[in-house]
Amino acid sequence: MSSPRITTPRQYGGGHFGATTDRRRSDMRMPRFFKRLFKFPQMDFEMAVWEMTHLLIAPKKVFKSIYYHKQTRNTWHRPDPSFTYLLSFFLLLTSFAWSLAYTPSFASVVKLALMFVIVHFLLGSLVVSTVVYYIVGRLLGPGIAGLPGRRRQQGLFGPPGGPRGADALEFGYCFDVSIRAFFPPYVLLYIIQYILMPVINHQNRASTFFANLLYLAAGLYWSMITFLGYNALHFLSHTQLLLSPMVAWVVIWLVCTILGINLSTWGTRWMFLGVKG
Structure with a gap:
């Protein structure tokens, strides 16, 4: 009679217990965005340059590839900080010129370098993405009275414990949209201005x-890219409401132009807030 054969449990088995353990471990891991903050060789700066160029001439193309990214990475958010680093570097150079x-x-x-990079760009994008994360998540996701919508979960950097491919508005994606929406106003107000x-x-x-026209273009660009970013998510409803700030930008431009208020004067004062004096 042959002796019974005892085998050790498989470390990476495909059973339910192993899958649950792996999922718990993955949930406790740090988001990939933070893990890749200092892995410069793995960053796609070429893609970041391509996005910056097309944000000015064809912004809709920038958000067309998110479905492929969702299928391959299971997240709408792109855990690659190359765009953030590159735009921060450009802001640093611009602050030196100003x-x-x-x-x-x-x-x-x-002071101005810290103001441009930390306050205007990073902190501003963080505040905007936080506000939009809750507004879009509650109004355009579940729906509001009289406007049908879809109920879905919200996550920070990925679907929170749902099945693969679940629809979830991620805070990381909101931040992605915010920093990309910042780029055209940066070109118009920090470089062209x-x-x-x-002259202006x-x-x-x-x-x-002409000065007010520059600020109008910056506001319209920001609203358009914000709309395109969330309109690319098929599970959000009535994203056209995100275009409503365009009306406010036009009204502000018209009133200030008629009254002779130069927005460039007020804009530059805000740029140097806490720097001069």
């Missing part, structure tokens, strides 16, 4: 018109 032109002191250079300052920084009708 500082050297208007506040040529070492303390002002440092800087170049045109000798005057209290006359022509300067006021």
